[in-house]
Amino acid sequence: MSEAHSPWKLGTYWYDKESVSLMQVKEAGIACIELNLDNDILPEEALTPAMRTRYQQAVDAAGKAGIEIWSVHLPFGNPWDISAFNDAERMAIIEAHTHVMDWARDWGAQVVVIHPSFEPIPDEQREQRLKLAAASVRELSERAHARGLKLAVEDLPRSCLGRDSAEIAALISSAPHAVVCCDTNHLLTEKPEEFIRSIGSRIGTLHISDYDGVDERHWIPGRGIVNWPEVLQALMDSGYGGPFMFEANYKDPHDLVQCYQGLMKLVSDARAP
Ligand SMILES: [Zn+2]
Secondary structure, rough: OHHHHOOOEEEEEEOOOOOOOOOHHHHHOOOEEEOOOOOOHHHHHHHOHHHHHHHHHHHHHHHHHOEEEEEOOOOOOHHOOOOOOOOOHHHHHHHHHHHHHHHHOOOOOEEEOOOOOOOOOHHHHHHHHHHHHHHHHHHHHHHHHHHHOOOEOOOOOOOOOOOOOHHHHHHOHHHHOOOOEEEOOOOOOHHHHHHHHHHHEEEEEEEOEOOOOOOOOEEOOOOOOOHHHHHHHHHHHOOOOOOOOOOOOOOOOOHHHHHHHHHHHHHHHHHOO
């Protein structure tokens, strides 16, 4: 299959503390990135002018390399948990995410990815925490919309909120501007192709990687149990038009490009008469 028929542009997560440069990413043939920020630090440490300057350097380097910043992954960890029980705390967390969304808008991103919770979520709290997270998603998705961004709610593993399509559907049900980030290696009770078919056109971005079905692994596709022809077909059927965004551990970005070409060949072979 020629590249002209490839339905999606190629993207990868990128974090400035890893060793691959944006020039290397671009030269390998990757068009866009999801910019990752420091996680698990307090908002007052994360939102300083020095941190902004650091990220701005990455954004400038992307511009120089000709790479699009498609998305920004909002920070996660306890201090960023939008399902926090205490209302004043939850409101402060919404403000902190809004601050990062202002940055993302200035960086030209189209999407901001958010985790519906941190972990663990005790069973007896689950229902209430889902309601709190849904309220936060509603508020943050409106704020994102006002900034020309789409808030993408990501499916998560283990006891985290949003661990299957039913929970994700509940989290976005009162947030018409919210979309979904489908992470193909986070679903432990549902196949990713089932998740994609259930969420359908609300999928707004992707985290593509493979796993063993036991826990998240962030392997390059092909190493694990994901049925890639099914996943790709489900994405095509849902009309997904964003980038094919990898969130897989890699050393050489050429490995991602090669992987993508192999996946596209699987699709064209499946369609061949
Ligand atoms: Zn994530």
